[in-house]
Amino acid sequence: TPAQIAAGKSIYSQNCLWCHGFSVASSFLVPDLRMTSPERHEAFEDIVLNGALRGTGMPGWGDTLSKEDLVPLRAYIVDEARKAYEKQQKPRN
Numbered sequence: 001t002p003a004q005i006a007a008g009k010s011i012y013s014q015n016c017l018w019c020h021g022f023s024v025a026s027s028f029l030v031p032d033l034r035m036t037s038p039e040r041h042e043a044f045e046d047i048v049l050n051g052a053l054r055g056t057g058m059p060g061w062g063d064t065l066s067k068e069d070l071v072p073l074r075a076y077i078v079d080e081a082r083k084a085y086e087k088q089q090k091p092r093n
Contacts, residue, residue, distance in 0.1 A: 008076025011069050024080040034081040
């Protein structure tokens with residue numbers, strides 16, 4: 001929902017933006033979250049809260065974020081991915 005996306009943007013801006021970039025568009029030094037695979041979406045909670053990718057530099061945020069925060073956070077990420085896709089599909093002049 002628009003409310004979830006707005007809440008997710010706030011969560012993202014406070015916690016994720018510094019590494020993953022504005023509008024979820026990273027500089028490719030870290031993963032561009034708009035390109036998150038279905039497998040990574042499946043493991044989203046384990047990655048974000050539990051630090052499943054700690055060995056590759058992604059810390060766990062379980063002491064900062066809650067399970068409830070993940071729904072709007074993911075909604076924002078997916079919305080940004082959708083916007084990027086739609087922009088890519090527009091014909092170029």
